[in-house]
Amino acid sequence: MNSEKDIDIQLEELAEAVASQDAFVKGVMNRIEQSSVQPRISSISRVKTAFLFKAGIDNMMYAAAAVAVLCSAGFEILLSNLVGANVLFSAMAIITMCINNFSYVGGLIL
Amino acid sequence: MAVSDAELVQEVLDGSKDAYAELVCRYERPAKAAAIHILGNYHSAEDAAQDAFVKAYQQLHRLSSPDAFGSWLLTITRRCALDVARKKKSDVPLDSIAQMPAHQRNGHLDDEKRQLLDGLMRLGESERQVLLLRYFGGHTVQQVADITGRSVGTITKQLSRAHQNLRNRIKE
Numbered sequence: 132m133n134s135e136k137d138i139d140i141q142l143e144e145l146a147e148a149v150a151s152q153d154a155f156v157k158g159v160m161n162r163i164e165q166s167s168v169q170p171r172i173s174s175i176s177r178v179k180t181a182f183l184f185k186a187g188i189d190n191m192m193y194a195a196a197a198v199a200v201l202c203s204a205g206f207e208i209l210l211s212n213l214v215g216a217n218v219l220f221s222a223m224a225i226i227t228m229c230i231n232n233f234s235y236v237g238g239l240i241l
Numbered sequence: 242m243a244v245s246d247a248e249l250v251q252e253v254l255d256g257s258k259d260a261y262a263e264l265v266c267r268y269e270r271p272a273k274a275a276a277i278h279i280l281g282n283y284h285s286a287e288d289a290a291q292d293a294f295v296k297a298y299q300q301l302h303r304l305s306s307p308d309a310f311g312s313w314l315l316t317i318t319r320r321c322a323l324d325v326a327r328k329k330k331s332d333v334p335l336d337s338i339a340q341m342p343a344h345q346r347n348g349h350l351d352d353e354k355r356q357l358l359d360g361l362m363r364l365g366e367s368e369r370q371v372l373l374l375r376y377f378g379g380h381t382v383q384q385v386a387d388i389t390g391r392s393v394g395t396i397t398k399q400l401s402r403a404h405q406n407l408r409n410r411i412k413e
Contacts, residue, residue: 148283170253170301171302
C-alpha cells in the first residue's frame with residue numbers, strides 16, 4: 132500500500148468484487164414500470180420552453196412590424212416628394228401609416 | 242463524449258425511462274459499494290441499491306441540482322441500506338463476519354477490501370464520487386469529467402488527492 136499503483140490495483144480489485152449485472156438494471160426498471168409513484172414531469176422546464184418559444188414569435192412579430200413601419204414611412208416620404216406635397220402632409224401620412232401598421236401587427240399578435 | 246448526469250436527469254424529468262436506465266447502469270456499482278459498506282453483505286446490498294434507485298426515480302423532481310445526482314443517490318442508498326440493516330437485525334451481526342473463516346463469508350468482502358471500502362466511503366464527497374465513477378463505473382478520466390461537468394484537469398487532481406487521502410486513511 133505504499134505506492135499510487137498499489138492503491139490503483141486494490142481499487143480495481145475491490146471494484147471487481149462488486150459485480151455489475153444486467154439483471155440489476157432490468158430489476159430496477161421493472162419495479163419502476165410497476166410503481167404507481169412516478170416523478171413529476173418537469174412543468175417548469177416546459178413552461179420555460181413554451182415561454183421562450185412564444186417570446187421568439189413575439190420578437191419576430193415586433194421585428195416584422197418595425198420593418199413594415201420603416202418601409203411604409205420610406206414609401207410615404209418618396210411619394211410625398213414625388214407629388215410635391217409639403218413636409219406637414221408627409222409627417223401626418225407617416226404617423227397615420229405607423230398607427231395603422233402597429234394596429235395591424237398588434238391585432239395579429241393578440 | 243459521455244452525457245452528463247444533469248442532462249440525463251432532465252431527460253428523465255421530460256419522461257424518458259431510457260435515460261434513467263442509463264443512470265442506473267452508471268451508478269449501479271457505486272450504489273452497491275455504498276450499500277456493502279453499511280451492510281457488509283453483497284446480496285443485501287443489492288436489494289438496498291435497487292430500493293435506492295426506485296426511490297430516487299420517484300423523487301427525482303425534488304432534486305434541486307441535477308448535476309448532484311450521484312451524491313444524492315448515494316445518500317438515498319445509505320438510507321436504504323440502514324433500513325435493510327434495521328430489518329435484518331436478527332441476522333448475523335456484521336462485526337462477526339470478519340471473524341468468519343473465508344469459506345463462510347459467502348457474499349462478504351475480505352478484511353483488506355472492507356478496509357479499503359471503508360476508507361473510500363469516508364473520503365470527501367467529490368473525491369469519493371470520482372473514485373467510484375473511475376473504478377466502479379469503469380469510466381475514463383475524460384468520461385468522469387463529462388459526467389460530473391468538471392474539467393479533466395480538476396478530475397485528475399481530485400483523483401490524485403483521493404489516492405493520497407485513501408492511502409493515509411488506510412495507514413491510520
